[in-house]
Amino acid sequence: MSRQAGTAVSSLQQPCLLLERRGGPALRLEQREAGDVGCVVWDAALVLAKFLETGACPLARRAVLELGAGTGAVGIMAATLGANVTVTDLEELQELLLVNIENNKHLVTGSVRAKVLKWGEDVTEFQPPPDYILMADCIYYEESLEPLLKTLKDLTGPDTCVLCCYEQRTMGKNPEIERRYFELLQADFELEKIPLEKHDEEYRSADIHIVNIHRKRAVG
Ligand SMILES: C[S@@+](CC[C@H](N)C(=O)[O-])C[C@H]1O[C@@H](n2cnc3c(N)ncnc32)[C@H](O)[C@@H]1O
Numbered sequence: 001m002s003r004q005a006g007t008a009v010s011s012l013q014q015p016c017l018l019l020e021r022r023g024g025p026a027l028r029l030e031q032r033e034a035g036d037v038g039c040v041v042w043d044a045a046l047v048l049a050k051f052l053e054t055g056a057c058p059l060a061r062r063a064v065l066e067l068g069a070g071t072g073a074v075g076i077m078a079a080t081l082g083a084n085v086t087v088t089d090l091e092e093l094q095e096l097l098l099v100n101i102e103n104n105k106h107l108v109t110g111s112v113r114a115k116v117l118k119w120g121e122d123v124t125e126f127q128p129p130p131d132y133i134l135m136a137d138c139i140y141y142e143e144s145l146e147p148l149l150k151t152l153k154d155l156t157g158p159d160t161c162v163l164c165c166y167e168q169r170t171m172g173k174n175p176e177i178e179r180r181y182f183e184l185l186q187a188d189f190e191l192e193k194i195p196l197e198k199h200d201e202e203y204r205s206a207d208i209h210i211v212n213i214h215r216k217r218a219v220g
Helices: 043-053 073-080 091-107 142-155 174-185
Strands: 007-009 016-021 024-030 063-067 084-089 111-116 132-136 161-167 189-194 208-215
Touching: 016 043, 016 073, 024 073, 024 091, 043 073, 043 132, 043 161, 043 208, 063 073, 063 142, 073 084, 073 091, 073 111, 073 132, 084 091, 091 111, 142 174, 174 189
Parallel strands: 063 084, 063 132, 084 111, 132 161
Antiparallel strands: 007 016, 016 024, 161 208, 189 208
């Protein structure tokens, strides 16, 4: 799978990615040429969004929260599958999230809203724990690891399923960041890798992984 495996169409000011859906018209996802990493749809988001469409995880009427949503591709896809979704990211990504929610609202069969959630900060307004937490390409810089893990601990209940999709990168500090993240995570969570053959047939890649994460059950 090549980067940006969806169909990219460009208008002069706002490049737009069309992400095909099994169930009908494609999602229309605006991106921004200028801005931080959250302004484009990353491959891990494509892989996770298309995995959701396989039906492996029941989403209809489920409460879903997406962390580091960027353009909102994954969460909006979940909302077209009947989930009640909150897509979250930093303040500066809210405008793009709102544009993409508006562009795709006619395809949503559940619900979707955008909220600011900075990792490590108070999550009271996102309680009770959702059924699913979705994360695509959120493990990429060292300073974020502990705040991100705090957020995961604060948000998850015993029945929350976290689907974390990430691209395994070999450059620079990436392997160490990834190793450290999973090391820290395993103190409180159990991990199960979703085999590649369960990913969408077209939107899969050997270096993009989906991990199913649950809180460890208290012993006794
Ligand atoms: C590599 S982008 C991935 C975006 C999107 N999930 C995707 O895969 O297309 C990482 C996202 O994490 C968000 N992010 C980074 N640090 C964050 C923090 N401390 N709190 C909340 N979001 C953060 C960024 O704004 C960005 O949208």
